[in-house]
Amino acid sequence: MAALFFNPDLQAVRAKLATTEAGQVTAAQRPNPVLQFPLQWTVNPNTGVSPWIVGFALDIPIETAGKRGYRVNEAGHLVTAARLQTANVAWSIRSQLREQLLSLWSTSERFGLLQRQVDLDQKLVTILEKRLAAGYASTWEVNQQRLSLIQDRNELLAVQREMAAAKVRVASVLGLRAEALSNAQLDLTGFSSPVPELPPQGIRRQALLNRADVLEGLAQYEVSQAALQLEVARQYPNLHLGPGYTFDQGAHKVGFDFTGLELPIFNRNEGPIAEARSRRLEAEARVKQLEAKAFAEVDSAVAAYNTTRGMMSQNESQLAVQRRQLRTAQRALELGQDDRMSLTLAEKTELLARLAVLDATVQMQQAVGKIEDAMQRPISGPTVPDSLSEFAK
Template structure:
């Protein structure tokens, strides 16, 4: 992790291979959510662990397809009292050729194939989780950066107001109470700015952690977070619910796990029928040459017919079925909750848009009144501060909308806008 860097040439090749052409020169001058997501896919230790698990599961698929090897035997005996003229040696060779019956190998291969599919979907699920965490932290970073800028403007306006009121106090046009109240407001604004700046620094560290980098790796990298301030496309609720069912990796993984449990049950049912062992062989028995063809190792299903493992496999299939229903219900609940949160946050945005427009008009009136000599600069600064307060409220509402959009994306496991990144395991492999 210490050697990881956004300027890595291997990262450039990874991004180019995913159809997201990097800017020239490398590294890009600005990193956005999509390019940082690909960087996280390249560096993330969590995704590398999921890839390793997938490779192990793919190895088990090879194991499941293997046929049992024949066993070669060399019987060797020596007769202590052979008959006159006969060889005292009894030598030969024999084969034990196992034959699986009742389609056991096909069921085993089918189960392994579904488990590999589930492991691949788990890789995609981990990848989406990384993208979701990255978006959440970048959203917080965007919000705190914007808020810090607005709060800094508010501090500057309060400083102007304090200076104006102090001059009015000296001229006898303002009271000490008014000046002290404005000084208190200035102190409060400065105190509000400090934790926002601290949160910005902490969020950058969290962004680097999600990327699988050290915080210093982001030094000098300019982050393009302007997308969080752009208009949100229309999000039809029915489409969100449909994508939550058809596109989510955890839903598809649970279905693959169910299919694997069904194949495992069929395998246990097939194990009621014993396998065959063919034993062709040749023996040189004290001068006599003998050919043999035996059936060996035939298990007799007398005391049990594999009822216990069949019952266990049937129980695991029922567990897998219940898990599918549980995850599907969660997907629908996530979609409905995200849509409800989006509608509520969108209503807040509309209210704040109206208030911001009102304050914008009031600011224009104050500027015009100052130009005409109908009002003084103090009234203009107060109008600027009121308009700034409306912009802060609008920022909060936009942040909540973007949070709701993130929940919608998590419900669908699909971005609502931007570059359509692939979450297929072959696209996520290094």
Template sequence: MRLASLIAFVAFAGVAGCTTYRPEPIAAAQLAQEFEQRSLASEEFRAYVVRATGRDFAPWPPARWNRELLTLAAFYYSPALDLARAQWGTAKAGIDVANSIPNPVLQLPFQYNTPNPGPGAPFTWGPSLDIPIETAHKRGYRVDQASHLSEAARLAIGNEAWKVRAQVRDALLALYAARERSAFLSRKAGAAQQIVQMVTKRRAVGENSGPDVNAAVLAATQAEADLAASRSAEQDARAQLAAAIGVPVAALNGIEFDPGGFGTVPPAPPAADAQRDAILHRADLLASLADYAAAESALQLEVAKQYPDIHLGPGYTYDTGTHKIGFGLAGITLPIFDQNQGGTAQAEAKRREAAARTTALQDTILGDLDHALARYRAGLDAVQLSARHLATARRQLDSQAAGFAAGNTDRLTFTQASADYEANAIAHLDAVVAAQQAAGALEDAMQRPLASGAANESLTQQESR
């Protein structure tokens, strides 16, 4: 009876130590309200920036926001990163599940005997335990598999963080391009309107014909339309930047942006260095390798399942007046008909699939890298050619300005030269933006920034806020 009391006490203590359920309901209206309240001026975000950079910003918020600060804002608010962090938490919890020891099973058989065969009470009863003991290091293989899956989930945070950083970079580039283009187009549209006025006056005195006026009006109208489209693109870029950060567009009102080097392009890295960075630093490739290691551990587990587990069955039995203490084996699975050949074969197939997936990803990365590097080098050549063309246009404009000041060139010719220069400046801007886009594609292929001034924070450390 003392043994039965002890077993009952242990069972009660185990139930008493269970975790309780705590509800955490969410509502769509509440989530929408929280989103609208997000701000770059919040003190919580400031504390995150201080932890991430190791330096304080006073006053807060800063007067100008560069790419690094906006990237940190995206790391803080991005829902995609929140999801990746939550998935890593789930994967880490899987390690605890894999490392858990199987619980013993309490058995309470009862049998009433009639007629009574013994001198005692006419029943047979007694508690017993079924204690499973895993063999062949099965629990260790499960822990290894869960640990590799957790590592893959952690690396997925870095991969997602790079995507967020790239989205901020692309949005800032679009905003920079739209603003610079608007400035050039504004001056070009102003010059075009002056040309219309001058050509109209000349027609009145018979110096120009109707087609000349129509051509000038058409050019001015096109310049105004291009300016309106550029200003619309600027608003779209602001919305794109807000979406990349994870804040409402209103949170960017009053923010002054620092383009931070978009006007210049860094040199192309050597092909060998770019390939090394892509292979050693791509978070998605490292995560794929972790998935392969998990498949390897899963195969080891399936092989170990060929060896049966042991079930110990200690217990006490009262049998119509006789007290019996048992210490036998509750059961051993005999691998006679199945040596887990099906599970092993499936695990081997999954390992081959993981290896093929990793190889295919690496081939894709190297192919994208070669294409991005060639595109970037071509973009750099186009920028140099455009810069030389712009320098020639600048000299021509300076020459026209000197002639106008000396009275050798009329105002119409000088104004037309000014409009032509702005058109060349826009063409040069387009070449620079195209090169920056190619640089972004190269950075994405390597998952490494080309410029040291870019946000260089370790992306694999973005596990939590």
């Protein structure tokens, strides 16, 4: 909600929508009549006759062949297209925000796991140093573990920098300064929730029926159709009715002119009609391109989701095995059958498996994000809009 309120891109497209809606008022306007007030004075009037010639006349334009209706229809479809463009920008903002929140969540989770890895490596260094002093370890083993500890600390610093950068990017998508999130507590645990099975055919159907860019393309096609109908109607000239009255040197004259009738002799608006027909064909081709793009994105997203789902299952199985081995090592230490170094190594191995699961989870959530982008509809959540047009409100 904050992003949809503060983001400047959405504010700009909403301003454009307001301009388009104002154009709908303009399209519905009827042409105003024109008042003419001729005034003449006769230089040599007849004796006893007023030298003045005074009158007024109206020019009342009348649009024919339903031009106003086609113009209103075109403006209405332009408003629909502008609203769908607003919805498309809104979804783009939502998609960017999800991507950056996922990055913030993954770096936060990785930071905690790497912190634990640093602690375990520090513990291993301490154990090896004691073994070196007792003559049970070599200097090479101690130095290798120290190098591993240095690498872990460098990786931890890199993740910490990435976490700070992710928070800045989140604030940028929200349209806020980074300081606004300094004390904010963001609940991002939803990224660790399991994702349900997704039927590919249902995704393809949603991509066709719900994507704002596809719907906008259809609206633009309707705009081109209304524009073509308007150009066809312009083959028929508008009428100008001119009732009037003239006081002509004492004579009262009432007139009714029928003027301004354009004669379709040299052309019958063939050029603009041909241009409008070509623009309609362009709009039709654009709709087909958008539909093909939507289906391609769906297929790519589903393929990535299925691949990462298999990887996720494999990494979870590996983590389950490592946890069993960790419990075995803990039991062996309690019974005096193994030492603390073996337990620490088992903890580190289990931690590496947790890092692998985290990587697979991030890849799966990225695939879910691509599926949502392909449909332009959230897969799950506390509120799922029935139509993307709700974002345009």
